[in-house]
Amino acid sequence: MRDDGDQADKIDDTNEPIPVTKDQIRFVTHDPQPVVPPRELNAWERTIVDRLLSAPFPGRQAALGQAATLRVDAECPRCPSVWFRTEAAPDELILSGGERYWGIAPCEFHGRDLDGVPYQILLHIEDGLLAWIDAFRFGPEPFLQRPDLATADVVCA
């Protein structure tokens, strides 16, 4: 079940304020480019996966099983975001209410780039699989540096 796009697709012809979602405050879109062959996660990427899966949530055991075999099969040339090739045994699918989960892991990194502009790093789960690391700054400018995870906060739902 995929329902994360419904809200954005609705046409609003009233003057009532529309709640701002994370997708609406992005000005720079990603441009995933294939990595052939898929590679191991680097230390920065591995730290993100490990820390964002560190808090308990219903699909955590399955996610940890997937995390052990993740490979990067696409990268964004404009930012540090990466996409995963994930191998999951049937008992390693991340489920929610019996359905394959679509959404983000319950913890996120929140930090500020060198110029003080906030950024966030999210771990997306699609169709029950760890899918990609989404790193984005608020506003139109690219990252000044790859986020320093040591200075970022892990914020959990």
Ligand SMILES: [Zn+2]
């Ligand atoms: Zn990007």
